[in-house]
Amino acid sequence: xxxxxxxxxxxxxxxxxxxxxxxxxxxxxxxxxxxxxxxxxxxxxxxxxxxxxxxxxxxxxxxxxxxxxxxxxxxxxxxxxxxxxxxxxxxxxxxxxxxxxxxxxxxxxxxxxxxxxxxxxxxxxxxxxxxxxxxxxxxxxxxxxxxxxxxxxxxxxxxxxxxxxxxxxxxxxxxxxxxxxxxxxxxxxxxxxxxxxxxxxxxxxxxxxxxxxxxxxxxxxxxxxxxxxxxxxxxxxxxxxxxxxxxxxxxxxxxxxxxxxxxxxxxxxxxxxxxxxxxxxxxxxxxxxxxxxxxxxxxxxxxxxxxxxxxxxxxxxxxxxxxxxxxxxxxxxxxxxxxxxxxxxxxxxxxxxxxxxxxxxxxxxxxxxxxxxxxxxxxxxxxxxxxxxxxxxxxxxxxxxxxxxxxxxxxxxxxxxxxxxxxxxxxxxxxxxxxxxxxxxxxxxxxxxxxxxxxxxxxxxxxxxxxxxxxxxxxxxxxxxxxxxxxxxxxxxxxxxxxxxxxxxxxxxxxx
Amino acid sequence: xxxxxxxxxxxxxxxxxxxxxxxxxxxxxxxxxxxxxxxxxxxxxxxxxxxxxxxxxxxxxxxxxxxxxxxxxxxxxxxxxxxxxxxxxxxxxxxxxxxxxxxxxxxxxxxxxxxxxxxxxxxxxxxxxxxxxxxxxxxxxxxxxxxxxxxxxxxxxxxxxxxxxxxxxxxxxxxxxxxxxxxxxxxxxxxxxxxxxxxxxxxxxxxxxxxxxxxxxxxxxxxxxxxxxxxxxxxxxxxxxxxxxxxxxxxxxxxxxxxxxxxxxxxxxxxxxxxxxxxxxxxxxxxxxxxxxxxxxxxxxxxxxxxxxxxxxxxxxxxxxxxxxxxxxxx
Numbered sequence: 001x002x003x004x005x006x007x008x009x010x011x012x013x014x015x016x017x018x019x020x021x022x023x024x025x026x027x028x029x030x031x032x033x034x035x036x037x038x039x040x041x042x043x044x045x046x047x048x049x050x051x052x053x054x055x056x057x058x059x060x061x062x063x064x065x066x067x068x069x070x071x072x073x074x075x076x077x078x079x080x081x082x083x084x085x086x087x088x089x090x091x092x093x094x095x096x097x098x099x100x101x102x103x104x105x106x107x108x109x110x111x112x113x114x115x116x117x118x119x120x121x122x123x124x125x126x127x128x129x130x131x132x133x134x135x136x137x138x139x140x141x142x143x144x145x146x147x148x149x150x151x152x153x154x155x156x157x158x159x160x161x162x163x164x165x166x167x168x169x170x171x172x173x174x175x176x177x178x179x180x181x182x183x184x185x186x187x188x189x190x191x192x193x194x195x196x197x198x199x200x201x202x203x204x205x206x207x208x209x210x211x212x213x214x215x216x217x218x219x220x221x222x223x224x225x226x227x228x229x230x231x232x233x234x235x236x237x238x239x240x241x242x243x244x245x246x247x248x249x250x251x252x253x254x255x256x257x258x259x260x261x262x263x264x265x266x267x268x269x270x271x272x273x274x275x276x277x278x279x280x281x282x283x284x285x286x287x288x289x290x291x292x293x294x295x296x297x298x299x300x301x302x303x304x305x306x307x308x309x310x311x312x313x314x315x316x317x318x319x320x321x322x323x324x325x326x327x328x329x330x331x332x333x334x335x336x337x338x339x340x341x342x343x344x345x346x347x348x349x350x351x352x353x354x355x356x357x358x359x360x361x362x363x364x365x366x367x368x369x370x371x372x373x374x375x376x377x378x379x380x381x382x383x384x385x386x387x388x389x390x391x392x393x394x395x396x397x398x399x400x401x402x403x404x405x406x407x408x409x410x411x412x413x414x415x416x417x418x419x420x421x422x423x424x425x426x427x428x429x430x431x432x433x434x435x436x437x438x439x440x441x442x443x444x445x446x447x448x449x450x451x452x453x454x455x456x457x458x459x460x461x462x463x464x465x466x467x468x469x470x471x472x473x474x475x476x477x478x479x480x481x482x483x484x485x486x487x488x489x490x491x492x493x494x495x496x497x498x499x500x501x502x503x504x505x506x507x508x509x510x511x512x
Numbered sequence: 513x514x515x516x517x518x519x520x521x522x523x524x525x526x527x528x529x530x531x532x533x534x535x536x537x538x539x540x541x542x543x544x545x546x547x548x549x550x551x552x553x554x555x556x557x558x559x560x561x562x563x564x565x566x567x568x569x570x571x572x573x574x575x576x577x578x579x580x581x582x583x584x585x586x587x588x589x590x591x592x593x594x595x596x597x598x599x600x601x602x603x604x605x606x607x608x609x610x611x612x613x614x615x616x617x618x619x620x621x622x623x624x625x626x627x628x629x630x631x632x633x634x635x636x637x638x639x640x641x642x643x644x645x646x647x648x649x650x651x652x653x654x655x656x657x658x659x660x661x662x663x664x665x666x667x668x669x670x671x672x673x674x675x676x677x678x679x680x681x682x683x684x685x686x687x688x689x690x691x692x693x694x695x696x697x698x699x700x701x702x703x704x705x706x707x708x709x710x711x712x713x714x715x716x717x718x719x720x721x722x723x724x725x726x727x728x729x730x731x732x733x734x735x736x737x738x739x740x741x742x743x744x745x746x747x748x749x750x751x752x753x754x755x756x757x758x759x760x761x762x763x764x765x766x767x768x769x770x771x772x773x774x775x776x777x778x779x780x781x782x783x784x785x786x787x788x789x790x791x792x793x794x795x796x797x798x799x800x801x802x803x804x805x806x807x808x809x810x811x812x813x814x815x816x817x818x819x820x821x822x823x824x825x826x827x828x829x830x831x832x833x834x835x836x837x838x839x840x841x842x843x
Binding site for chain 2 (some may be wrong): 435
């Protein structure tokens with residue numbers, strides 16, 4: 001919505017500097033995400049002068065907390081987690097507009113109090129605030145929050161106007177296809193799709209946004225971006241951490257739900273989608289959905305397209321670490337996967353026959369998220385003698401985190417009288433060129449939601465399509481119990497059954 | 513190029529000498545940098561994102577040059593660049609001479625890869641070599657990367673022809689309205705659309721504040737019965753005030769105002785650091801006032817355009833010099 005251009009006195013300002021007056025209401029105000037990400041993001045937006053002149057931050061939670069105490073909690077969160085230090089004058093202005101409303105998530109009267117408080121602010125400032133609800137709670141209370149936002153009239157405020165109510169919702173967007181459909185139904189019974197912003201913070205990362213720029217603004221890549229030249233694509237989202245204190249959650253979730261269904265599928269969609277007609281939200285999301293729809297159903301069972309595993313005892317960073325089944329809070333006979341991998345086929349003209357390999361896991365050798373596009377080898381036998389010519393397939397890898405950047409593997413001559421070859425790596429590092437103190441994903445995403453730009457958010461049909469692919473796997477695994485679960489040593493790059501997925505095509509996982 | 517013992521403009525010689533760096537032969541700049549980075553782990557981390565040519569004009573003092581140098585250094589912490597600083601000796605009779613100095617600095621961030629470097633080449637030259645100057649500058653640039661030209665202080669248009677090569681190739685040409693003639697925008701710049709006034713850019717947060725506040729009112733309401741606009745300012749921010757007044761004028765026109773009966777005045781302000789804008793209406797009850805205290809980084813709006821009185825305190829500050837540079841260059 002580029003409506004910042006509509007008022008004559010907003011002309012010439014970027015849309016991000018023209019947010020309407022807004023009250024951000026955080027459900028789950030005393031939660032971990034609020035302290036680590038949301039409040040620091042809002043503070044940094046304020047620091048950069050990107051919040052509207054009339055801006056309010058309202059915490060909503062079960063615990064009765066006076067405004068002053070919530071302000072102190074917020075200040076502490078900024079001191080601990082913000083990328084910038086707390087600057088008194090910036091914070092003082094924000095603190096003066098930081099409030100708290102307490103109440104149960106299923107208590108209608110609490111929402112009426114919230115509505116009354118927003119209306120009082122409207123009257124105080126002489127204009128109507130845009131309510132932006134941020135649902136940062138466990139999914140068990142999504143439904144009562146959404147229903148009460150509807151029942152209290154908060155969801156429908158200023159509907160179809162620039163300052164219409166908006167809602168940001170944190171993953172998980174369901175546990176399977178049925179629950180995702182049910183959540184979407186719940187949301188759309190109260191909000192219109194244009195009001196809903198399903199957040200996947202991966203989409204707010206600069207490198208992920210840069211993927212589209214790299215693909216569609218560099219003429220050297222797009223002509224090669226197809227089955228004629230690409231041998232395979234590997235998408236890795238590897239974590240070094242184990243389940244830590246989240247065993248309770250993780251036992252119910254597992255790697256497929258926690259990482260593959262959302263982050264890796266989004267990376268896949270951005271890598272494989274066709275060029276959108278424009279960069280507006282609907283055009284980009286239409287193309288993402290199209291490519292997700294072109295993914296063929298997965299073959300399950302032995303020799304199929306999926307692999308799962310649990311980490312076993314191992315050594316990571318020089319220290320011994322427990323296996324998953326020995327972690328506190330994990331059932332001794334748990335069948336929850338800490339690693340999942342899949343081989344996907346996209347049935348369209350561009351990608352026919354190109355395998356897309358996705359993997360994610362905990363306690364892997366290194367924390368790294370990357371997309372690697374592996375190109376076919378050069379034809380001919382000019383450099384076929386393997387003793388003399390060490391050649392690697394050209395690989396373009398987008399490193400999402402850490403060390404965000406881009407690298408290209410090329411083959412080159414080793415200096416000397418004889419012609420011998422070896423692969424070399426050309427690197428572009430974001431931090432070296434742009435510095436690492438760039439805005440965090442949540443800053444960009446909160447601001448985008450404030451101005452109503454859904455490009456970097458996930459649409460309802462995207463989540464459903466992704467669940468459509470993943471739900472049969474979950475059903476199959478549930479039916480199998482522990483049968484077919486492989487293991488991998490903590491600190492390794494993953495299990496054998498995952499390597500077998502690639503070996504069938506003569507490929508190997510990268511160790512980035 | 514003849515390098516002779518000359519007595520160039522003492523002021524610019526002093527500026528050149530005051531700037532940091534190592535003097536090298538003009539033909540030895542590349543070798544000088546190679547030596548500078550020799551044995552340095554920074555060598556493989558030097559990403560050049562852009563070229564910036566900073567032209568120090570007449571009346572630049574050593575202290576002023578130091579301020580611009582420091583601004584550029586702070587800018588380079590975010591945007592690693594190759595900077596060529598031109599220190600011209602304006603004495604037309606001085607014999608040909610070019611002297612060069614080089615300077616490099618790296619900034620370490622959170623990680624090894626978060627290291628950004630900047631390279632400065634300072635060129636001090638007499639007017640008689642100016643036809644060769646641009647060639648000398650071109651070999652100092654990383655020419656695949658975008659070029660920006662910052663004309664710091666100039667008094668007239670008449671030397672513009674000397675810099676056609678650079679001005680034509682520059683993605684943006686920057687000057688500071690506070691330090692150049694008022695008519696600078698109307699000079700025959702090769703690409704008028706690329707010219708940016710840093711004084712105007714510095715007012716971005718103020719324009720954002722004002723824009724967001726005024727956007728609560730329908731355009732017709734803003735111009736209905738408007739008799740005059742007064743902007744009060746201290747002399748130190750005269751250029752910013754003037755550009756703000758220009759911005760208000762354009763905003764009123766976009767609102768549909770006929771400016772003929774509306775007077776827009778800039779007047780001296782009484783309070784240090786203050787900047788104040790007031791709209792005066794025929795109807796007594798209509799009012800709009802914005803009063804900024806740039807020392808406290810704060811502004812207060814008072815508005816009532818017949819929709820009820822609103823008072824609002826907001827943060828208000830000018831962009832820092834390095835932020836103004838990046839804003840003017842990239843946006």
